[in-house]
Amino acid sequence: MFLGTFVALALGTYMYQRIATGLTARATSIGEQQALNERDYAQSLFNNAPRTDINSLRAIGLQIAAPVTGTGRESDGGQHDRIVIMRSVDNTFPPLGIISTESGDERLIPASLRAAVQKDPTHAQLQIGTAPVNGKMIPAVIVGARIVIPNAGNYDFYLVSPMTAETQMLGIVRTSFLLGGLALTLLLAGIAYLVTRMVVSPVRDAAHVSERLTAGALNERMQVSGEDDLARLATSFNAMADSLQRQIRQLEDLSKLQQRFTSDVSHELRTPLTTIRMASDMIHASRSDFTAPVARSAELLSRELDRFETLLTDLLEISRFDAGAATASHEPGDLRDIVERVVDGCESLAAAQGVRLRVHARRPAVAPMDARRIERIVRNLVTNAIEHAEHKPVDITVAANPTAVAVAVRDYGVGLREGDAEQVFNRFWRADPARARTIGGTGLGLSISLEDARLHDGWLQAWGEPGNGACFRLTLPVRAGQPIVRSPVTLAPDDSSIGIAMPRGNSLTMGTPAAGGPVGHSDPGGERWRSAR
Amino acid sequence: MTTGRVLVVDDDPSLAEMLSIILEGEGLEVTVCAAGDLALRAFRESKPDVVLLDVMLPGIDGVEVCRQIRAESTVPIVMLTARTDTVDVVLGLESGADDYVTKPFKPQELVARVRARLRRGDDNAEAETLQLGDLTIDVPGHVVTREGSTILLTPLEFDLLVALARKPWQVFSRETLLEQVWGYRHAGDTRLVNVHVQRLRSKVENDPENPQIVLTVRGVGYKAGKA
Incomplete structure (x- = not known):
């Protein structure tokens, strides 16, 4: 558009210049010829003058200079010609005075022209000047030549011939060029618009449709019209979308089916389990009536039932996460209260393991949370830490900053091997299967914790070093929808960059190792960590 | 027993x-x-x-x-x-x-x-009458009346209303109500409280959309309206 305007302007200017030059050249040649004619005519009049006294000569001069019509000059334009007869510089005869068509015309003659005539009297001298026509100054051809007046000596004869016609013509040309340029520009704009309509808008449509597809509107399709390349593009685009949609639907159905199955199995197991549970409790309650082996069996039955139940509950919880059916209520809660409750609940376990729990929570750490889920996470982290602390103390730190609240559970026990920090959140993952379990666990605890954290848009991260213990940190945003900038608690002892941002893609699809997982690092050769409930 | x-x-x-x-x-x-x-x-x-x-x-x-x-x-x-x-x-x-x-x-x-x-039913039998808004609560008789007409409440709804009405100055957290009304010793499901408060309101409030008897205290729990 801009380019088009520019080209039109440049072209117009160039052509205008060319025409102007041509016209000027024509006007000068005509003017020169005419001037020579006029001069010859004037010369002959003076030569044939009957009397050569000053007054007669002057009268002849005035007759020559008088505005003449019909002397063979061009019909219009010519009438504005002026004639000026002036005494040459080197003339010593008595002066005739200046003879001109209109008084004051002699001022139109440039001094340089006079000098040129003086220098070379035999030829006509030519210059472009200006002359007033109808009160306006317009360019004029001024021609000077020498005439010899008997008894009066050398005189300079000048013809001022304004380029009226040429100026008018140039005006017309300029106007037409301007109008033409404007029309051309508009035309260009129109063409550009049409091209946009024809080519760009289908492309734009395609972009829009693919954006909608990306956003999940799988039914979105492009409109196919005509049989050009764009129509082909639309057709293949739609085919691609169809195929994608089909595959996504299939996967969705499959995954729904699987989730449904998990959920149904868990539910169906519950009724018989309830009966078994109650029967077992009855037997367990009267175990003192049995012989020692039977009584012990009753105890084992009861204990394993507990484990079975926990596992079922965890499975159900995971299947609910998988189905996207898990919802969290968000009410303001203080992490310190939750930590306090958890620590109270874990006191006896810690005592049994010879572990001291140290809580560092000075300031309130209030954030919107589902207290039940957060408590579950914290309890999970604390029991894990107790189990792996190897009788060393466990530090529980609560802190807050403007964007986040966090709780970190740090033990100084066996730590994590390299790569374990990424693995700990995997379902049923155990660092060292050979290790005897002291506290029952389903292997789903940390997976559920991670899902719970995610439900809060929070982070759950692990760090560990063999022999130096491990640290698990839960960070929650202070306001829903506002991303966490930085966790207020450190994760690793040299917490420079580790775990500042929540890595993406820590998917917990069953059977696949969680890609990425919250950041953690550790050195080789360490011990084990496992997720316990 | x-x-x-x-x-x-x-x-x-x-x-x-x-x-x-x-x-x-x-x-x-x-x-x-x-x-x-x-x-x-x-x-x-x-x-x-x-x-x-x-x-x-x-x-x-x-x-x-x-x-x-x-x-x-x-x-x-x-x-x-x-x-x-x-x-x-x-x-x-x-x-x-x-x-x-x-x-x-x-x-x-x-x-x-x-x-x-x-x-319920075997606790105190002393005459106790509570006033809450335009409601009259006869505690041992288990009767709630508004301007002479009886409002039929389930025992649990009645207990909930009585718990709130006995201490109109106190804000009850959902956990406290669970313990007092349902008899849970440990934290149970607070959804129980929410649902029952809704049901109670639908019976005792003149306009359940704009409750005057059972008020919600955001972020804390519930309290009784002005007597």
Whole structure:
């Protein structure tokens, strides 16, 4: 558009210049010829003058200079010609005075022209000047030549011939060029618009449709019209979308089916389990009536039932996460209260393991949370830490900053091997299967914790070093929808960059190792960590 | 030990029998009904003090049975559910159940819930009348009246209202209410409180959209309106 305007302007200017030059050249040649004619005519009049006294000569001069019509000059334009007869510089005869068509015309003659005539009297001298026509100054051809007046000596004869016609013509040309340029520009704009309509808008449509597809509107399709390349593009685009949609639907159905199955199995197991549970409790309650082996069996039955139940509950919880059916209520809660409750609940376990729990929570750490889920996470982290602390103390730190609240559970026990920090959140993952379990666990605890954290848009991260213990940190945003900038608690002892941002893609699809997982690092050769409930 | 009659509505014979054994061991009188469409008749015949109702039943499902029983009685109803999904639980509670236990449950847990539902009625018998808004609450008589006309409340709704009305200056957290009204010693499901407060409001408020009797204190819990 801009380019088009520019080209039109440049072209117009160039052509205008060319025409102007041509016209000027024509006007000068005509003017020169005419001037020579006029001069010859004037010369002959003076030569044939009957009397050569000053007054007669002057009268002849005035007759020559008088505005003449019909002397063979061009019909219009010519009438504005002026004639000026002036005494040459080197003339010593008595002066005739200046003879001109209109008084004051002699001022139109440039001094340089006079000098040129003086220098070379035999030829006509030519210059472009200006002359007033109808009160306006317009360019004029001024021609000077020498005439010899008997008894009066050398005189300079000048013809001022304004380029009226040429100026008018140039005006017309300029106007037409301007109008033409404007029309051309508009035309260009129109063409550009049409091209946009024809080519760009289908492309734009395609972009829009693919954006909608990306956003999940799988039914979105492009409109196919005509049989050009764009129509082909639309057709293949739609085919691609169809195929994608089909595959996504299939996967969705499959995954729904699987989730449904998990959920149904868990539910169906519950009724018989309830009966078994109650029967077992009855037997367990009267175990003192049995012989020692039977009584012990009753105890084992009861204990394993507990484990079975926990596992079922965890499975159900995971299947609910998988189905996207898990919802969290968000009410303001203080992490310190939750930590306090958890620590109270874990006191006896810690005592049994010879572990001291140290809580560092000075300031309130209030954030919107589902207290039940957060408590579950914290309890999970604390029991894990107790189990792996190897009788060393466990530090529980609560802190807050403007964007986040966090709780970190740090033990100084066996730590994590390299790569374990990424693995700990995997379902049923155990660092060292050979290790005897002291506290029952389903292997789903940390997976559920991670899902719970995610439900809060929070982070759950692990760090560990063999022999130096491990640290698990839960960070929650202070306001829903506002991303966490930085966790207020450190994760690793040299917490420079580790775990500042929540890595993406820590998917917990069953059977696949969680890609990425919250950041953690550790050195080789360490011990084990496992997720316990 | 309170003797009481319990109606167990469950289609799983083993579970029903096991429940009978446990509850009879507690000195309760148990009637079993195996299908939803028979439940109402069984209820009318046995006149139980507590109903244990499975959600998944052949014939009519538990939620519907609950609604039917609630239509003619304020008897305490405890739902047995295998689902802990919010929707199912809330649906059960909204249909009129007072409490629910999730399968699998421990026998002691169930017995505690049943006892808690039976407990009422044998506490104090002193005359006590409370005034809350334009409501008059006759505590031992279990009657709530507004301008002379009686408002029918379930025992649990009544207990909830009394708990709030006795201390109108106090804001009750959901956990406190669970402990006082439902008799839970440990933190239970606060959804119970939300649903029952909604139900109570729909009965006692002039405009349930704009409650004056039971007020919500955001982020804390509930309190009674001005006397």
